[in-house]
Amino acid sequence: MKFNTIKGVTILIAMLISLVFETASQSRLFVLIGLSGIIIALSFIRGSSHRRYTWTLFLEIIAVFLLNQYTRFNVNYLYILFNLWILAEIVLYQNVYKVVLLVTSTLMVSTLAFIQSFNYGVNYQLITQAFFVEFILILFSVMLYLYRSYQEEKKRVNRLNEQLIDQNAALKKANDKMQISNEALEVANLEIEKLTKLKERSQFARDLHDTIGHELTGLIMSLEVLKLSCEDETQIRGLQESIDQAREILRAMRDMVSANKDVISHENLYVALKQKMTHFSEQTAIVTKLNFQLFDEPTTEVISDVLYKVVIESMTNTAKHSRAKQFWVSFQSLSDGEILLKIHDDGGSDQALKLGNGLNFIKERVKRLGGEVTFELDIYGFRTTVKVPM
Structure with a gap:
């Protein structure tokens, strides 16, 4: 208008x-x-x-x-x-x-x-004026058309620029997602590599125990029988030294198998937690992340069982008492021979923390292992920190 x-x-x-x-x-x-x-x-x-x-x-x-x-x-x-x-x-x-x-x-x-x-x-003046006026009208029309063409082209270029910006943003977003996927794939590959090594070590330990262990036991028994039938003191001493040496070898082998069993317990803990957290995400739509760095640290099945139950109880508390959308679990080994477990969700609150049955359960379990546990609640989320000796 x-x-x-x-x-x-x-x-x-x-x-x-x-x-x-x-x-x-x-x-x-x-x-x-x-x-x-x-x-x-x-x-x-x-x-x-x-x-x-x-x-x-x-x-x-x-x-x-x-x-x-x-x-x-x-x-x-x-x-x-x-x-x-x-x-x-x-x-x-x-x-x-x-x-x-x-x-x-x-x-x-x-x-x-x-x-x-x-x-x-x-007359000449009138004809000249007529041509001049017509020329002005034609020139004015051409200039307007050129101006209109320029504006339309400018709008077209702006639209193309906006489309290009949107495409660049979409491409950047896709690249970011791809980078995240690559990082996740790299972490998964490392975990697979660790698990593969653990399974190889586990199989090696079982084979060592089932073959060489049995053979050494049979050898010791044969030497014992031979010793009983021998009357020469020098030969008896030699047989006893061989028996002691065989027993030392058998003891060292059993220690190695036992150490590998301790490592295997970590494998079982990792797999169990991974499966449980995946199932938890499917049920609650809460995104879970597990950072596990204990594959090469020896510990006992009792400690693994307690740590497993601490994580499970924390997941239950998060599902019941918070509006969290993400749940993080991290296992690390400390230089002073302790295992550090950190559990964190983003379901924050400005209310004071009250220890219920679940948190008391965690506290008692960790205390039995000679460890310590702390709970923190603020607007950014709920955090559980556990330290237990290996």
Whole structure:
């Protein structure tokens, strides 16, 4: 509507200026005012879209032609301003086909107005003015069309830039996800590698116990039988030394198998926790993360069992008493021979911490192992820290 308002004010001012010089009679004055009013009204009929009722633009062109016919001057140059407004609305808002048709119509009607003025006499000045006015109208139309083309191209480039920015953002997001996936895959590969080594060590320990262990036991028994049947003291001492050496070898082998069994308990703890936390996520929609760094640390099944139950009880408390969306568990070994277990969820609260049955259960279990446990609650989440000696 801003375009129509400026156009209406401009036409009104031009009309008033022209009437000052017209000194028109009352009947002709009404005709001139009426035609000008029609031109202004038609603009507002089309509205802010400027694309409705295209036929009204033809009426405007005819109205300007009639204004020139009813003026007492041969051609009223103020009315040429009306043609400029019509051309602006045509070129800026109509499609290409209508632009060609309406601009051609405007130029033809304007030319016709000059041709009719030749009835009062043809002279060089009038012809020059006619060509000049037509040139101005054509040049104005071309400039408007170039301006419109520039604006449309600018909008197209902006749209392409926005699409490119969106695509770059989507690509960056995809790259970030891929990087996270690669990191997760790398961690999974490391864990698989550790588990594979543990299984190999476990199998080696079992094979060692089942083959060499049995063979050494049989060898010791054979030496014992041989010793009983021997009468030479020197041979008896030699057989006893062989028996002691075989028993030492058997003891060392059993120690090694026992150490591997301790490591295997970590494997069982990791697998059990991984399965339990995965099941917990499926049931509660809480995202769980496990950081396990105890594969190479020897410990007992009792400690593994307590740590397992601490994590399970913490998951139960998180599901029951918080609105957490994430749950983290971390196992580490400390330089002073302790295992550090950290459990953290993001279900924070500003209320004071109260120890219920679940937390007391954790406290008692850890205390039996000679360890210590702390609980922390704030708006950022609930944290459990456990330290137990290996």
